[in-house]
Amino acid sequence: MEIARFNDSAITMNLCLRAAGIEYCIIGGFAMSQLSxxxxxxRIDCIANASQRQIVxxxxxxxxGxxxxxxxxxxxxxxxDLQWTELDLDDKSDPVPIRVFCSIYATARARPKTYLIRPTPRQVTGETCGSGTVNFHSPVDLFKASLAAAGDRCSYPDSLDLRLLLEEFDEDIKPQLxxxxxxxxxxxxRQYRHLEGLFVELGVNVDKAKIAAMSFVPFRNPREDQDDxxxxxxxxxxxI
Known part of the structure; x- marks a missing residue:
């Protein structure tokens, strides 16, 4: 799917959430696509300090509309789940999917609380919406999110994201380690062995890190039907 259509959908989502006073931040693959x-x-994934009802x-x-x-x-x-399609497009069969994770929900294991969102505004350009500013996860927060994912699943893109972030944003990430x-x-x-050298270069005691995660069993390749x-x-x- 053309990146410009993703940009259009992100600009449109930004319009709706900001008008409602909802703090949000785009995470995941689309945020990484702005860096590489x-x-x-x-799909566009984002987090928001809101409930389902507030998003709807x-x-x-x-x-x-x-x-x-x-x-x-x-x-x-x-x-x-949101979907965006151009208003003047007759064929609505290829919408851009957006998933907004809510900070407020009844089944939360812990008491709902406001999550500290530290957005990095970026200018993006779409096909039909022109240029607009959209809030993205910062490289440091993307790194932390990728670390969390590494302990929760096996995903090749996660390993690529971690490598890119460690290589390109080492000066931002190193003080946070x-x-x-x-x-x-x-x-x-333990999940992605090829990352060990990058952590060594950043001064991490990888031997202690591996001992700390000794009980962690690396995930095998994900099944096609795995819940994402x-x-x-x-x-x-x-x-994190």
């Missing part, structure tokens, strides 16, 4: 032309993605109301509140629709998943109350428990770094190294919707995402992001 080689990174592909099939934000989409519904926009006058005249903007091509964005909301759908609530079955048996989950922690995210909303002392505040990250070695067990999280150890899981990433993480649970308790905000707790995981806040725990």
């Amino acid at each position: 032309e080689d990174r592909e993605t099939k 109301d934000a989409v519904d509140a926009v006058d005249h 903007v091509g964005l629709t909301a759908t609530l998943p079955k048996n989950r109350d922690d995210y909303v 002392d505040g990250i428990a070695l067990v999280h770094i150890g899981r990433a190294i 919707v993480p649970r308790d995402l905000f707790e995981k992001l806040g725990g």
Whole structure:
């Protein structure tokens, strides 16, 4: 799918959420695609300090519609699926999917709380919406999110994301490493062995990290039917 269409959908989502006063930040593959032309993605993922109802109301509140629709998943109350399609497009069969993870939901293991969102505004350009500013996860927060994912699944893109971030944003990430428990770094190294040298270069004691993660069993290659919707995402992001 053309990146410009993803940009259009992100600009449109930004319009809806900001009008409702909702803090949000784009994470995952689409955020990484802004840092690397080689990174592909099939969906926009983002986090928001809001509930499902607030997200749906934000989409519904926009006058005249903007091509964005909301759908609530079955048996989950922690995210909303959005779809964006150009208003003047007759064929609506190829929408851009967006998944918004909510910080407020009844089934949370811990008491719902406001997540500290540190957005990095970036200018993007779409085909139909022109240019607009969209909030992305910072490289440091993307690194922490990729560390969390490494301890939760096997995904080749996660390993590429970690490598890119460690190589390109080492000056930003290195000062943060002392505040990250070695067990999280150890899981990433045990899951993706080729990352060990990069952590060594950043001054991480990888031997201690691997010992801290000794009980972690690396995941095998993911099944095609594997659920890719993480649970308790905000707790995981806040725990790194």
